[in-house]
């Protein structure tokens with residue numbers, strides 16, 4: 001295996017387009033909050049907490065993986081905690097060498113155990129990310145997630161919170177239980193989001209098939225797809241992705257840990273590149289998966305077998321598909337190159 005210090009630099013700054021802020025709560029912070037608020041997590045020590053909040057071996061499916069995120073939400077006893085974990089997310093991105101990241105979060109997922117007001121959670125997250133961006137110099141944007149797992153009404157309430165904070169949120173996403181809550185049930189939500197001028201990215205083709213990706217594009221107006229792994233099974237869909245310039249936000253380790261792909265070596269990211277689909281690699285839920293973005297580029301090279309030119313293509317695609325203006329993308333491309341070692 002290659003030593004990380006042998007790893008070459010990229011020609012582009014590192015960008016993470018698919019990173020759940022509430023799937024990246026540090027285990028140390030969860031433990032700190034458990035103690036501070038005397039929360040009953042049924043564990044006696046940090047060592048006992050760790051396997052509860054971090055993947056040890058891969059889970060049988062997406063929903064088993066997502067259950068790990070609940071403990072982080074159960075630790076958010078007040079809005080100050082939500083602000084803190086948002087701030088720490090920017091510090092983590094900085095430590096990972098990321099120049100620009102789009103952090104996504106679901107206020108209902110975060111606030112449901114303490115019945116926090118959704119707009120108040122959204123404002124706390126915005127404040128924490130702003131504080132972090134200023135301190136660490138990482139360029140950030142926020143994506144509002146509607147958590148489909150909890151049904152259409154809660155999702156509408158989340159959308160209303162994002163509308164109230166419109167100037168600090170660039171896009172709307174749909175995440176959670178893709179199989180039980182198909183995109184068809186959220187058409188009204190996305191009509192409203194698009195009418196308000198939000199960009200659209202949708203988790204699709206991860207736990208469900210290619211039809212879910214078609215639906216996200218045709219009925220929800222997605223210009224980017226979270227994962228989209230199942231697209232590989234449908235040649236007509238692959239053509240549509242290329243022709244419409246729909247971007248796939250791939251997440252290699254996450255897809256392995258949720259059994260979306262049987263082996264990382266079998267991940268279709270190379271097939272997407274070969275077909276001319278715009279695809280990037282991202283982290284998804286780094287603290288849950290126990291990964292960093294630089295490590296995912298190494299996985300892409302060492303396990304998927306991508307060349308340095310292909311890694312550069314992924315990094316360039318991420319910038320091109322970021323929810324930024326053309327001028328902002330240009331500024332980003334002129335920044336220092338991403339160091340992977």
Ligand SMILES: O=c1[nH]cnc2c1ncn2[C@@H]1O[C@H](CO)[C@@H](O)[C@H]1O
Nearest residue numbers: 020022066105106109147175176203
């Ligand atoms: O890989 C994923 N696929 C689908 N949904 C996800 C994934 N990771 C996190 N969430 C969902 O996003 C919200 C928190 O940001 C939660 O709804 C969580 O279940």
Ligand SMILES: [Zn+2]
Nearest residue numbers: 020175226284
């Ligand atoms: Zn995701």
